[in-house]
Amino acid sequence: MKWFFTSLIVIALVSSACSPGVPAQSDLSTPVIDTTSYPTMLSPQTNASQSVSGYVVNLQRAWRDGKQVYADVCFTLPDASDWTIWNANFVYGGQALSEFSLSMLSNQPATNGQPAQRCDELSFYVPPDADLSAASLTIESLGAPPSEGEYCSLYMPKIQEALNQRGLGITLGCVEVNGVLTMQIVGKPDNMSRDEAEQAVFSDEFYTVKGPWTFQVSLGQ
Known part of the structure; x- marks a missing residue:
């Protein structure tokens, strides 16, 4: 009889060891950033x-x-x-x-x-x-x-004077576009690209x- 109970205990221990365990729970909580x-x-x-x-x-x-x-x-x-x-x-x-x-x-x-x-x-x-x-x-x-209209009313004389002093050969004029006077380059040296002329005319030095x-x-x- 003692042998019988001992066998039952051994079988129970073996079954417990072979049974699938509860998976470990991983901590997936969002880390807290201490803004303080x-x-x-x-x-x-x-x-x-x-x-x-x-x-x-x-x-x-x-x-x-x-x-x-x-x-x-x-x-x-x-x-x-x-x-x-x-x-x-x-x-x-x-x-x-x-x-x-x-x-x-x-x-x-x-x-x-x-x-x-x-x-x-x-x-x-x-x-x-x-x-x-x-x-x-x-x-x-x-x-x-400046706004588009202010170039003609306020800035063109100052810009033209500066261009003349530097001998750049650029001439400015005001043309009405969609009812608004717009400053445009009306003359430049042939060896000067359009981009070069615009960089000289529309430089922020004239309004800073x-x-x-x-x-x-x-x-x-």
Whole structure:
């Protein structure tokens, strides 16, 4: 009888070992990214102004929020055209960023002898682990790209004068196209291609104000 019960126990153990086990459950949960670990910091350099050729640019504040560096920049308007920040770059650790997004914050007309002023917010993408402890923001130029009609009414005399001073032999004229006066190249040297003439005529130098205006910022490591 003892032998019988011992045999049953052995058979039960063998059956248990041979039976398929419950497959192990793999952890397929989505990893959680701790966004609170992204650095956020306001630069101590605020309300700093630079003047170049009589044009003042003011860095009101700069701050870092995760993967973005923001800067609120105000500048005096050269005239009544639609001026904005044309070229800018953000430099840190040997890296130079020239691509940025831009949104207007305010546009104040001239009052009480004070020049008109516009404020824009710039945004640059940076890696979250970038060392921004010694960085700089440079506004390279301000620009007011003219509309098609403004080329004839405002810009053509200035452009023609510059072309004449350089001896390029390019002649401009205004032609009505679909009811709008349009500036066109009506004469150029035979040895000058059309593309070369257009590059000289429609260069952004005629509707930009060059800086640079440079601001040192510290946004942590």
